[in-house]
Amino acid sequence: MNCDEVRAQYLAGEDDDATGVHLAECAACRARREDLQAGRRALMDQAIWEEPPPELEDQVVALITANQNRPSLGTGWLERWVRPLAAAAVVVAVVGLYGVFRTPSPDWAVAMPGTDLAPLATSTIAGWNTESGTRMVLAVEGLDPAPAGYVYELWLSQGPLHISAGTFTADGEIDLWTGVTRADFPRLWVTLEPLDHDESPSGHTVLDTGA
């Protein structure tokens, strides 16, 4: 019985005395045992075998096609002057438009300027209080797309308690939710977060209403 056969039998859950003898003598196969055990467990998981609906592919492609004009990075005087002015105009327009077109009007709206890490960025955030929390629309301009392996995350804070309201990767108009109210958590801020398992905010703040 060679290593391939032993590993196949082990993954299949058909290990017997012969595989046991081989494992006892073969360090390479013993080193693989945890991989195979994890694989065997995963194969029993319904999620592994659940298939997405066929139409989902077309929906994804359509969504991306509709967002073809993804943000690009600019440089120079145009970037330095025109974009902030344009962004300021957008902020004013967005706040105004909520009042004119959205039903109902937001319960609050606040500007969230860029920090030293994102001096060209401007944003405004409007909130609607609901029974289960707060719906927010964040309108951001002038923020570089998040680097690979990172996302932007909006936080609401009261002192040391921080509540995430969701993540995004590029500027534009972003719908976000939180289970708390701005009255209880007055500070709104956005950080650049590495895509890791740490659920707390990083120190890389890019937008901030201030404490």
Next chain:
Amino acid sequence: MRRFSDGDPGAARDLYDRYGRAVFTVAYRALGDRSLAEEAVQQTFLQAWRAASKFDPERDPAPWLYAIARRVAIDLYRRERRHDSDREEPEVAVLPHSFEGAWEAWEVRLALDRVPDDEREILRATHFLGLTHEETAERLGIPLGTVKSRSFRAHRRLAELLSHLREATA
């Protein structure tokens, strides 16, 4: 991946063909709901698209896409939790157990996508449905010897594809 990074929306279909099922698997495992998992798949690819210009196309996109998918699932989980909750006291969310093992699920699903259909259906019958070889043969209407030979080939192939699964997890 280079075309995707360069902003070619047609490349999205290629990327979906390769990773769409695995993204769905991670989302379904984490959220336990098909419609939420579908929403997570859409958001994952949209976020990947928006951030792709920053991604080095020479790198393997799998860990990057997995990380986005997991983060999107966390966002959706928190959103749904808030919808469902009538608690007034806020609480820093602790992720449920369903998020554990997401990486293994991702890797196993990617590996399964590389296994031929006739071998994959044997794996499904024996591992997920818990059938014996005899029951599998009867269910699929194929000889017992065929089930055994396909089962061996499938497990040998999968064992090779899943090498260093735990290392990748760490």
